[in-house]
Amino acid sequence: MATRTQNRQSNRTASRNSSRSESSDARGRRDNRSAFSWGDGAGPVIAAALGGVAIGLAANYGRKALMQGLEAAAGDWDEILATEHDLALAVFDKMLATDESQTFKRKMLLMKLTHALDKHAHQEEMVVYPALREANEKADADQLEGEHGYIKTFIYELKNMGPSAPNWLEKVREFRALVSKHAHMEEEEVFPSFKESMTDEQNRKVTGLVNADGFWMA
Numbered sequence: 001m002a003t004r005t006q007n008r009q010s011n012r013t014a015s016r017n018s019s020r021s022e023s024s025d026a027r028g029r030r031d032n033r034s035a036f037s038w039g040d041g042a043g044p045v046i047a048a049a050l051g052g053v054a055i056g057l058a059a060n061y062g063r064k065a066l067m068q069g070l071e072a073a074a075g076d077w078d079e080i081l082a083t084e085h086d087l088a089l090a091v092f093d094k095m096l097a098t099d100e101s102q103t104f105k106r107k108m109l110l111m112k113l114t115h116a117l118d119k120h121a122h123q124e125e126m127v128v129y130p131a132l133r134e135a136n137e138k139a140d141a142d143q144l145e146g147e148h149g150y151i152k153t154f155i156y157e158l159k160n161m162g163p164s165a166p167n168w169l170e171k172v173r174e175f176r177a178l179v180s181k182h183a184h185m186e187e188e189e190v191f192p193s194f195k196e197s198m199t200d201e202q203n204r205k206v207t208g209l210v211n212a213d214g215f216w217m218a
Helices: 002-032 042-072 077-096 103-134 138-161 168-197 200-217
Strands: none
Touching: 077 103, 077 168, 077 200, 103 138, 103 168, 103 200, 138 168
């Protein structure tokens, strides 16, 4: 009996020592883990997050490619920019068809117009106007780029006055008239003569640069 009792006590002691050892090992593993380390089950979470980012980037690139692809189908650089003029004027017409009760629609249309004009201006200011200056057409380039400043001023004023302002439509009409006049000068005067003086290689180069800039701004 004494022997069996001693054996049971020895077994309980060994079991307690083993449990303490396991607990110590577990604490050691926790202590060694940095506060910034990921948990053991974080792998699938990280993979899913990275996958979501990749899908988002792919969708964004797809959207850009679709938008600029549709514009590129218009033809050369001057035809692409003329198409963008038409699209912007169409947004103006939608804005002019609203009333004071459609404040949300006015905000959305102004946002769309702002993005379209910003993209268009960037293509011209970063590609076409520098090419005009290089071809000794500095006066036209400076005048057209200066008008972009007034376009930005109109956007600023419309945003500040708010879509419910009683003179909102009047301001939109003034804005549209400026953009229409600006587009007419480009399409009927400056761009045709500039394109006529270009070689086929220069025309392809400017077209490629306008498309590339438009892709990143889309």
